[in-house]
Amino acid sequence: MKNFEYAQPTTEDEAVALLTEPKKDTAVLAGGTDLVGLMKRMVVTADRVVNISEIKSLQQVERDDNGSVWIGAAVCLGDFLDNRHTDQYPSTKQVIQGISSIQLQSQGTLVGELLRRPNCWYFREGHGLLADSGRMVNEGDNRYHAILGNRGPARFVNASRLAPSLITLGAQVRIIGPEKDEEQILELADLYRTPAADSELENVLQPGQFVTHVIIPTHGDRLTAAYEVRQGEGPDQPLAAAAVSIDVVAGTVQNASIVLGQVAPTPWIAREAAQLLCGKEVTEESAAMVGHQAVSGAMPLSQNEYKIQLAQVAVKRAVLKAAGYDTGGLDTPMPLEPTVSPSLETHIA
Amino acid sequence: MAEVTYNWPENHKARLIGKRVSRLDGMEKSTGAAKYTYDINLPKQLVVRALGCPHAHCRVISVDASATEKVPGVVLVHLIKAPKPGDEPVEIRADGTLLVAVAAETEAIAAEGVSKLKVKYELLESFVADHDLQAAEAKKRTKKAGGGIELDEAIGEPGDDDDEEEWEEQKVQQLFAQSKYVVEGNYGIDTITHCCLEPHGSTLHWDGDRLKVNHSTQNVSRTDDGYADALKISADEVDVHCEYIGGGFGSKFKPDYWGIAAAEIAKQTGRPIKFLLTRDQELKIGGNRPSGFIDVKLGADENGVVQVWDSHHWGTSGFNGSTVSVGNFPYVFRPKNWRRRATGIITDNEPSVAWRAPNHPQACAITQTAYDDLAAKMQADSLDIFLRNLENIDSPEKSLVYAEQLRIGADLIDWRKHWHLHGKGKRRGSVVEGLGIGIHKWGGTANSSNCLLKIHPDGGVESYCGTQDLGTGTRTICAMVLAETLGLPIEAVKVNIGSSTYPFSGASGGSTTVGAVSESHRRAAQEVLAQLFDLVAKRLEVPAEKLEASNGNISVVGYSDKSMSWKQACSLIGIQPLEVTSIYKRGDDSPLSSSNVAGCQMARVAVDTDTGVVKIIKMVAVQDMGLVMNRKTAESQIYGALIMSIAAALFEQRINDPKTGAFINSELDSYRLPRLGDTGELVVHFHEPENERARGVIGLGEPPAISGGAAIANAVCNATGVRVPTLPLTPKRVLDALRTAKG
Known part of the structure; x- marks a missing residue:
């Protein structure tokens, strides 16, 4: 780790000022569960680290007049889980429960999770996000890399596990800086981008800017779910993931939003798949069809073709789960005794 | 004084031996009061960090430490495996090899000093494809690693005019022609690392001419001579201390070259030195277990008893290029006719060191899988095939022990209730279940x-x-x-x-x-x-x-x-x-201890055929160990071994970049390990027939860590009807195998 200055502002204005001092490479610290590791590996070598977790306005989970819930950047995952305002977002809670590490839940923040740097081993070994314009990934070990959105030089997958569910919920982020009093509200989906050059990040934040809040609108009667294909029960990065939000009226899907995770350099919005689901009943067949559609543009690298199937299954299971059905995988309680499954239709009341 | 007759108290008189006794240091360990080497800080100590070579194969041409030396707080730059100015370049054969050490007032300063080193490398071609025998041969990266043949006496001997190899080949082929069932398969197991929670290293100082070392070691009494040899002093001038150790598994017997460097730096600076590896260095150079891959052909009679075994295996132990010892193939089983050959692969990796039961887990995982494939081919019960083949094992006196242990294991896992032919079980959605077995042996002499x-x-x-x-x-x-x-x-x-x-x-x-x-x-x-x-x-x-x-x-x-x-x-x-x-003295005849144990493990797994994810439902370990000393710690020894087996069977894998050779998953966020939720139900059974206690104490550390991998691999095959050839059985490998089988 390189020596650095440490600052602990107590207001948003102070934080912006500290982050924008000319000629200083700065980093924002909240929970530190990602940043500290990257600093130890010298992938991040900031001159100044600004800890925003003492800023009172960032420590709250609050509901505004429209019913939207504002999650401050210092709010940890565990606090989100425990908060009564967030009960309406089961898909997000499902993912946090899947981040099965008490330490990460207690120390890691929700905003920090959304901005977790990619897990790509070439990036974390210091070869940069694009790792020699994608060549290292192409010629190297790319078993966990992108199957979608990978035609440019970026081959990593976005690391956030919460972004897919929050995007399906229509979440936004509040960003402040780099100028004093500068503030913008951005769709969460627009926070992310696929870098095309070494100078670009996997998000649109400029130096001196930081996310202060995530704003999640009230969900109405939509059914939501997230499904992650995880190799084990630990906090390791899932192999593929999907989140779904659907409006079901009289057994038919009216509106749908489907976002995949761990498959592309950004959370991957599957618009055509979502469109395909509209007007249909949720059945094993329609869910499978939507899963198939979601990966129709996938282009595997040398070692990750298997992820196409995993992404497809993740979408199918997220759709089934949102509609309240058994996903059919290992989540079904064991021991596995033969049972006669009632037909799906009988569940749709 | 009358001569003392050494003995153990009779069972009914023993108050402590054979009972459940909690660890005396359990509280210290769980509260953090126990001081491991990593926890020891000496007054006025310097902390050392070292630059690990970022290339798997290169020459180090020169080191420029001028910027490092200017970092306030850096006290000494010490070359470990790097040339002094004017010296010949130094060839490096493994990612992570420590090149230059920086001693500084704090760990952060030392790390900053390391980051400022400027090293010139000449990159050389690396080779890490240990699974690919043809590629290794093409790159001249192979070494003969032994082999041999043994044929049943009844087959006779080659005549004087016969070419011995041709004659043997002919006889082997005849045996296959006579076999009712012939199975051909390939199997493998990747290199894993020791992954010690406490990294290798020491905190040491010189007291005059006396070196006092706190060293994380499995070898307290004899690490001193390693230091003494390297430092050209006498072993009586070195004191080694290690009250607690955070994992060794066979990798912590020596000072290691960084321990010697620490002692040299301490001498040069006159200050105490703390030098322990970083996490990625621990995974890269702290220790690894060799890989093994095998092509097997076996022939069996109508009862499923293997009559002929023919195998060629290969794998890597790093740049010294050996592989899993050929002597144990097939593992535990020993058909009357066998031919086996081994080839070492030279890869640009740190040489492997002993890992719990060296050679055995790999030999078990890549040979007892072939026996299970025989059961699959015959559409027979794997348990029956294992039992029938006990008539030909390398320690025939143990066949009844194995038979009894298999019977107990089968009861504990409810084999008869859950068994189905390979790939013929009930499905629930995309999930199938299966059962598998492995058996093992170990010495365990005091x-x-x-x-x-x-x-x-x-x-x-x-x-x-x-x-x-x-x-x-x-x-x-x-x-x-x-x-x-x-x-x-x-x-x-x-x-x-x-x-x-x-x-x-x-x-x-x-x-x-x-x-x-x-x-x-x-x-x-x-x-x-x-x-x-x-x-x-x-x-x-x-x-x-x-x-x-x-x-x-x-x-x-x-x-x-x-x-x-x-x-x-x-x-x-x-x-x-x-x-x-x-x-x-080891080997002295004694009524208090003996050796040679058997054991069997069984696994029941569920496999999601849509995702390739394998979940352990239950594992059973049946183990004999002579006189059980502490029932509680013996049990936990076996629980730990089962978890390590699950780790190696499903998760652990050293991943080398195929092009650069770099060890790319050398951090715990990318080196996958199981968590508690991944272990399923673990059942431990001590096999204690009446005469067992009289055998005295026998070591238990290695045996339960051997056959779990084979049991899990066989259970996955039983569940899916498809052999996933190489461990760990990751979702990718399971799906790839299922897809290949579908055609």
């Missing part, structure tokens, strides 16, 4: 061990032994043996271990420690007690052989009124403590 036991005239008891507690409960066993023998509560004895200044005790490798310390401590305690009995006998005017020590008293058997308290008895010693040093 290592040499000496123990100094002191009985003070005030009744105090203390022992000194240069052994080490790897976390498995050695310290507790020492105390149990002394307390049992002397008839005292366990708290009444003070056990001292973990220092090379204490009497010698062998390294903890090969499951040799419990036997070693049981030998030395029982012997010392029985001898000291005999001396004490002589004194008490005189005072009570009874024959010494009528005395017994129990409940804190020394009393006459059958006359409870004739007794003395332990304290009163000790007051007879006089003014100097009674001291005995016992000496046990």
Whole structure:
């Protein structure tokens, strides 16, 4: 780790000022569960680290007049889980429960999770996000890399596990800086981008800017779910993931939003798949069809073709789960005794 | 004093031995009070960080440390594996090899100093494709690693005019032609690392000409000579201490070259030095277990008894290019006819070191899978095939033991209820279930061990032994043996271990420690007690052989009124403590310990055929171990071994970049390991037939860590009807195998 200055502002204005001092490479610290590791590996070598977790306005989970819930950047995952305002977002809670590490839940923040740097081993070994314009990934070990959105030089997958569910919920982020009093509200989906050059990040934040809040609108009667294909029960990065939000009226899907995770350099919005689901009943067949559609543009690298199937299954299971059905995988309680499954239709009341 | 007959107390008389005793240091460990090497900080110490080579294969041309030396707080730059100015370049053969050490006032400064080193490398072609024999041959990266052939006597010998190899080939082919069933398969298991939670290293200082080392080691008594040899001093000038160690698994027997560097830096700077590896260095160079891949053909008779085995295996132990030892193929089983060949692959990786039961887990996983594929081919019950093949095993005297253990294991996992033919089980959605078996063997002979036991005239008891507690409960066993023998509560004895200044005790490798310390401590305690009995006998005017020590008293058997308290008895010693040093040498014939165990493990798994994810439902371990010393720690030893087996079977894998050779998952966020939720239900059964106790103590460290991988691999095959050839059975590999099988 390189020596650095440490600052602990107590207001948003102070934080912006500290982050924008000319000629200083700065980093924002909240929970530190990602940043500290990257600093130890010298992938991040900031001159100044600004800890925003003492800023009172960032420590709250609050509901505004429209019913939207504002999650401050210092709010940890565990606090989100425990908060009564967030009960309406089961898909997000499902993912946090899947981040099965008490330490990460207690120390890691929700905003920090959304901005977790990619897990790509070439990036974390210091070869940069694009790792020699994608060549290292192409010629190297790319078993966990992108199957979608990978035609440019970026081959990593976005690391956030919460972004897919929050995007399906229509979440936004509040960003402040780099100028004093500068503030913008951005769709969460627009926070992310696929870098095309070494100078670009996997998000649109400029130096001196930081996310202060995530704003999640009230969900109405939509059914939501997230499904992650995880190799084990630990906090390791899932192999593929999907989140779904659907409006079901009289057994038919009216509106749908489907976002995949761990498959592309950004959370991957599957618009055509979502469109395909509209007007249909949720059945094993329609869910499978939507899963198939979601990966129709996938282009595997040398070692990750298997992820196409995993992404497809993740979408199918997220759709089934949102509609309240058994996903059919290992989540079904064991021991596995033969049972006669009632037909799906009988569940749709 | 009459000659002491060494023995163990009878079962009904034992108060501690064979019972469940909690670790004496459990509280210290769980509260953080226990000081591991990593926790030790010495006054005025410097902290060392080293630059690991970022390339798998290169020459280091030069090092420019001028920027490093300017970092405030950097005290010394020390070349480890790098050329001095004007010297020839140094060839490096493994990612992570330590090149240059920087000693500084703090760890952060040392790390910053390392980041400022400018090193010139000449990159060389690397090779890491250990699974790819053809590629290795093309790159001239192979080495012969032994082999041989044995044919049944009835087949005869080649004639004088026969070409021996041709004759053998002909006979082998004839045997296959006569076989009712022939199975051909390929299997593999990747390299894994030791992944010690406490990295390798030391905190040390020079006291005049004397080197005092706190070293994370499995070899307290004999790490001193490693330091002494390298530093050209005498072993009596080196003291090594290790009270607690955070994992070794066979990788911590030596000072290692970074330990020597620490001692040299300490000498040069005149300051104490703390030098432990970083996490990625720990994974890269702290230790790894060789890989193994195999092509097998076996032929069996109509009963499924294998009559001929023909195999060629390969794998890598790093740049020294050996592979899993050929002597154990096929593992435990030994058909009457076999031919086997091994090829080592030279890869640009750190050389492997011993890993719990060296060679056995790999041999088991890549050969007993072929026996299971025979069951699949025959559409037979795997358990029956394993049982029938017990007629041809390498230790025929153990066949009844295995048969009984398999019967017990089958009961515990409810084999008959859950068994189905391979790939023919019920499906629920995309999930299928299966059962699998592995069997194993191990020696476990007691290592040499000496123990100094002191009985003070005030009744105090203390022992000194240069052994080490790897976390498995050695310290507790020492105390149990002394307390049992002397008839005292366990708290009444003070056990001292973990220092090379204490009497010698062998390294903890090969499951040799419990036997070693049981030998030395029982012997010392029985001898000291005999001396004490002589004194008490005189005072009570009874024959010494009528005395017994129990409940804190020394009393006459059958006359409870004739007794003395332990304290009163000790007051007879006089003014100097009674001291005995016992000496046990490995291999000495002894009624207290022996060797050779068998064991079987069974797994029941569920596989999601849509995602390739494998989940352990239940694992059963049946294990004999002679006299069980501490039922609780023995059990936990087996639980740990099962978890390690699950780790290697489903998760762990060193991943080298195919182009650069870099070890790219050398951090715990990318080196996958199972968590508690991944282990399923674990059942441990001690196989203790009537005569088992009489065998004395046998080591338990390695055997339960062997056959779990084979059991899991076989269970996945039974569930899916498809062999996933190489461990770990990751979702990618399971899906790839299912897809290939579909065609």
